[in-house]
Amino acid sequence: MADQASPGPMVGAGQEADALAQAGPGSYQAPHVFHGRTVSWVAVSIIMAGFLAGGLGLVLGPSWWLFWAGGAAAVVGGLLALGTHIFDDWY
Numbered sequence: 001m002a003d004q005a006s007p008g009p010m011v012g013a014g015q016e017a018d019a020l021a022q023a024g025p026g027s028y029q030a031p032h033v034f035h036g037r038t039v040s041w042v043a044v045s046i047i048m049a050g051f052l053a054g055g056l057g058l059v060l061g062p063s064w065w066l067f068w069a070g071g072a073a074a075v076v077g078g079l080l081a082l083g084t085h086i087f088d089d090w091y
Contacts, residue, residue: 043078046073046074047074050073053069054066054071054074
């Protein structure tokens with residue numbers, strides 16, 4: 001059987017609890033959770049619906065009017081996203 005490395009020094013349960021209790025300052029505050037603005041979610045939803053409609057237009061036929069309507073919806077959603085500064089929603 002091959003030689004195995006010895007498990008180095010182990011921390012006991014009491015020592016681990018002491019180390020965790022002293023790890024950070026006492027005035028910890030949880031970070032504010034930000035999931036984006038509503039207009040950003042609307043813009044992304046319009047873009048996704050446009051891609052879905054365009055993809056279905058290609059698969060089911062091809063139905064060119066549905067494809068181009070989906071493409072137009074994706075472009076409108078993209079313009080809405082750019083016009084409302086969607087990239088400023090970053091933390």
